[in-house]
Amino acid sequence: MTDYQLRQREYLLQISRAMTSRLDLPSVLRLILENAAEMLRGQAGLIALRQEDGSLQVQASYGLPPDPLHVFAPLLTDIPAQAEREYLIRWTIPNLQMKLSLVVSAIGLGLRQVVALPLIMEGNLIGVIYIFRSQGGAFSANDRQVLASFADQAAIAVHNARLYQQLAREKRRLDAIIQNSADGVMILDPQRRIRVFNHALEEMTGWSAEEALGQPCSRVLALKDRQGEDICETTCLLLQPEPEEHLYVEGDIKRPDGSVVTVGITYSPLYDREGRLVNVIANVRDITRFREAEEMKSTFVSVISHELKSPVSIIKGYADTLRREDAEWDAETLRQGLTAIAEESDRLNRLIDNLLDASRLQASAFKLELSYAQVDKLAEKVVEEFRTQSDEHMFTLDFPPDFPAVQGDIERLRQVLTNLLSNAIKYSPRGG
Helix, strand or coil: CCHHHHHHHHHHHHHHHHHHCCCCHHHHHHHHHHHHHHHCCCCEEEEEEECCCCCEEEEEEECCCCHHHHHHHHHHCCCCCCCCHHHHHHCCCCCHHHHHHHHHHHHCCCCCEEEEEEEEECCEEEEEEEEEECCCCCCCHHHHHHHHHHHHHHHHHHHHHHHHHHHHHHHHHHHHHHHCCCCEEEEECCCCEEEEECHHHHHHHCCCHHHHCCCEHHHHCCCECCCCCEHHHCCCHHHCCCCCCCEEEEEEEECCCCCEEEEEEEEEEEECCCCCEEEEEEEEEECHHHHHHHHHHHHHHHHHHHHHHHHHHHHHHHHHHHCCCCCCCCHHHHHHHHHHHHHHHHHHHHHHHHHHHHHHHHCCCCCCCCEEECHHHHHHHHHHHHHCCCCCCCCCCCCCCCCCCEEECHHHHHHHHHHHHHHHHHHCCCCC
8 A cells, every 4th residue: 555545544534533523514514625625636626415305505615616606506416316335436426527527618617527426324315525626637446435435434424513503403493482482481400400591481580591590499489389388398399209290389489579470380300211300391370360360250259149149138038028928018018028129139130230241251242332421411310329229328410511422331331330339338438
């Protein structure tokens, strides 16, 4: 073996190590071309990589002006599909030298010889490397042998760089999804320290990501139950001897400004292949409004139950009294009893209408019947109705004589005024 061949082998080993240690794809491609051209005493080179649609596109060049690279497209046609590694020496592109002549005549470059070999990874063609000479003789069998060995290592380097590129792209996409999620997302290490803290959690907790990263989860999300007990020290997933696949907890967190937010957190452990805990992913949702709505609903049910019970009790009391067979009632007593039953029935009907309205509001089916209403006249009618119900309070109307008509739902406006007056009577002292 000649000294030149020995130097080629040593050089090949050195640059192969350098290529496999790099993960930046453009850097890897430049290194491949520069060293391949130097090894084969070439003056220029191209690398074309297969795209997702199956086509080959030039991804890097050496010793060539960048603008006319598209004119090398003829070299990328008729690429043999069969590209097994053991047949690399015999692998050729049909009429490659003739295609080079067409390219050279189009751009006026002094390229005379070309050699091309495929980049193979796991039996798949991932690209082709081209080396050009503008002087010297044709590429020899030894040159092809050296380039074949080099292409073998180059394919590994390109494959690794593409995987790294894909991984980096997926990480950026995942980071964007996490940061822009409407729910809070937090990732913990096995020591319960925060490693990822997204924007929604910043808004929710009042902690910035910079402040939260590296902190114990129990400090940033110091969950308390309704009795004020520390949930983090009792229910934490990482404190369990055999953590469940998922754990859901609810609790209150106190923000730095003193306000309290109620959250629901789903913890999901992430294990490696050996079953060791790697991370815990926490999905945090602000349920403050939901909790308030539940409490309001509970209060509403309690109040409405009491309100419904009152007229029903009065109606039943009068009805039971009037139907007694052992008593004879005079006309005035009958009139008073039946009037009370009618009034309480109307009251009961209004309560039921209120319930139906609340149901329509919740179902987004509540509609207003808009027209022009004289609010002063409407208020006068409502006041007259209440004057007959209470002789312990004073009712005063004070509208300017030219009070204009307003657009609104007359029945709903009546309902508003009725509720206001009813509450005023209920909570005003005698004579008020």
